[in-house]
């Protein structure tokens with residue numbers, strides 16, 4: 001294993017170091033570093049990119065990285081390396097927002113970014129050039145509110161190359177796994193899309209809840225990342241099933257249900273419940289509690305999430321459903 005240069009770090013084999021992926025500046029001139037942890041294993045193996053904190057409220061993934069670095073991944077017994085960024089978007093974090101407050105952009109859909117663009121575009125480009133391009137596998141940790149199942153999102157395993165590899169790693173993580181298609185190359189896209197087009201297996205993790213570092217989410221996330229590292233032979237050990245949360249097995253597609261009427265959302269079906277096509281799974285109601293619209297499930301499958309807030313506008317996401325594929 002050689003020394004690994006990332007950001008302002010140059011980490012020798014068998015060492016772990018903390019530093020900065022890159023530096024940006026606030027309006028008062030103060031520097032804001034993008035926190036970076038590099039664990040360079042004593043043995044040869046793949047390099048895993050592990051990020052959290054892309055969205056300011058999504059904190060449990062941050063706790064996952066802290067615990068992995070503090071207690072679980074030891075450089076002496078590691079084959080390969082981990083490049084970990086616990087807070088990818090500190091501006092979104094300090095703003096407590098999903099979007100970067102300074103330019104209103106969503107880092108998640110801004111890759112590969114632009115080194116001469118806005119703050120979020122520059123941040124995306126830094127992550128892309130300095131991080132993703134140095135990785136062999138990419139895992140990005142997110143969180144949904146508590147009214148969602150924990151799940152992973154990977155690419156179509158029928159793709160015999162990079163999609164299949166990423167899907168198998170997502171399955172090793174151990175949660176309900178949904179698969180879809182990558183966005184085309186050349187458009188502003190998600191971190192896992194640009195990784196895919198570089199030929200790097202990738203998947204996204206959605207833990208719950210957000211706004212706090214949840215012990216359950218941290219435990220699930222740590223177990224999942226260690227499972228992936230075991231399947232990559234980076235560490236030794238048996239894959240552990242995710243016994244603490246409900247997991248829907250098999251290959252799954254996802255459907256995004258939107259609302260025609262705005263109003264308060266009243267769920268009437270629990271997460272993970274088996275549902276049939278055409279079933280009323282909940283209601284959109286007004287301030288008097290009167291029904292404005294029944295929420296009709298469009299597939300035979302299972303409930304995956306309810307909305308982020310307890311209300312929706314016309315056309316907003318009201319529920320996600322999953323269905324068996326193939």
Ligand SMILES: [Zn+2]
Nearest residue numbers: 055058142143
């Ligand atoms: Zn997110």
